[in-house]
Amino acid sequence: MLIATWNVNSLKARLPRVQAWLEDVHPDVVLMQETKMTDKAFPALTFKEMGYESAHFGQGQWNGVAILSRLGLDNVRANFVVGEPDGEARIITADCSGVTVVSVYVPNGRALDHEHYQYKLRWLDQLAKHVAAIATPSGNLVVGGDYNIAPADIDVWDTKALEGSTHVSAAERERLEALHDWGLRDVLREQHPEPGIYSWWDYRNGSFHRGWGMRIDLLLATSNIADATMWTAIDRNARKGEQPSDHAPVLMEVST
DNA sequence: ATGGTGGCCCGGCCA
Numbered sequence: 001m002l003i004a005t006w007n008v009n010s011l012k013a014r015l016p017r018v019q020a021w022l023e024d025v026h027p028d029v030v031l032m033q034e035t036k037m038t039d040k041a042f043p044a045l046t047f048k049e050m051g052y053e054s055a056h057f058g059q060g061q062w063n064g065v066a067i068l069s070r071l072g073l074d075n076v077r078a079n080f081v082v083g084e085p086d087g088e089a090r091i092i093t094a095d096c097s098g099v100t101v102v103s104v105y106v107p108n109g110r111a112l113d114h115e116h117y118q119y120k121l122r123w124l125d126q127l128a129k130h131v132a133a134i135a136t137p138s139g140n141l142v143v144g145g146d147y148n149i150a151p152a153d154i155d156v157w158d159t160k161a162l163e164g165s166t167h168v169s170a171a172e173r174e175r176l177e178a179l180h181d182w183g184l185r186d187v188l189r190e191q192h193p194e195p196g197i198y199s200w201w202d203y204r205n206g207s208f209h210r211g212w213g214m215r216i217d218l219l220l221a222t223s224n225i226a227d228a229t230m231w232t233a234i235d236r237n238a239r240k241g242e243q244p245s246d247h248a249p250v251l252m253e254v255s256t
Numbered sequence: 257a258t259g260g261t262g263g264c265c266c267g268g269c270c271a
Binding site: 009010013060061108161203206 | 257258259260261262263264265270271
């Protein structure tokens with residue numbers, strides 16, 4: 001089972017690239033973020049013609065998450081399943097051929113002294129509760145998406161440039177650590193301990209070509225899934241060429 | 257590097 005996560009930064013703007021990428025890579029399950037459209041505008045028929053069932057949780061011009069699957073798509077759950085529902089469309093869950101998958105778009109945080117950063121931390125606490133409510137550590141679960149957190153210093157191009165910024169702060173990294181403590185593993189980092197592996201590069205300043213990136217898009221998996229993962233990769237090619245997203249897809253191939 | 261870009265949609269906000 002080939003599982004991917006990709007923040008497409010507007011599915012309307014990115015649909016040609018997304019279609020070409022699906023035809024090229026043929027993932028079985030895709031966790032998508034930042035579709036930036038309503039459910040009505042979501043191109044479910046286009047994906048159906050390509051062999052994918054889909055589920056979308058959108059709100060309009062911002063946020064929006066989706067799951068595509070050509071291995072079945074059942075038990076779709078939009079938003080958090082416990083506690084207060086989030087006011088923004090940032091999380092959707094479904095079951096695909098025996099694996100529960102979650103597509104998450106964690107709030108950016110904007111700045112450490114911004115209210116949005118507190119929202120980010122609360123959101124991550126809610127995510128931990130959501131995960132505990134839908135699965136057990138011994139089950140088959142993948143929680144993938146744009147976490148807007150670089151798990152460790154190795155996941156950023158320059159720690160000095162990011163001092164005092166979101167994405168690297170102790171409080172948000174602790175929230176990620178709580179997910180690890182529960183039983184979710186960062187399989188790509190386990191398989192690739194080397195530095196310089198990023199999934200996002202700012203559009204500005206030629207960041208991609210200068211290697212100024214961060215690894216903030218993650219596929220976290222329970223041990224059943226992590227142990228069965230044959231390979232993982234980040235598809236940097238998807239960040240090149242005409243009208244790319246500022247994020248590259250992250251992939252994991254799970255033996256079934 | 258804190259915008260020189262690129263989304264939203266047409267003046268800024270957001271990432």
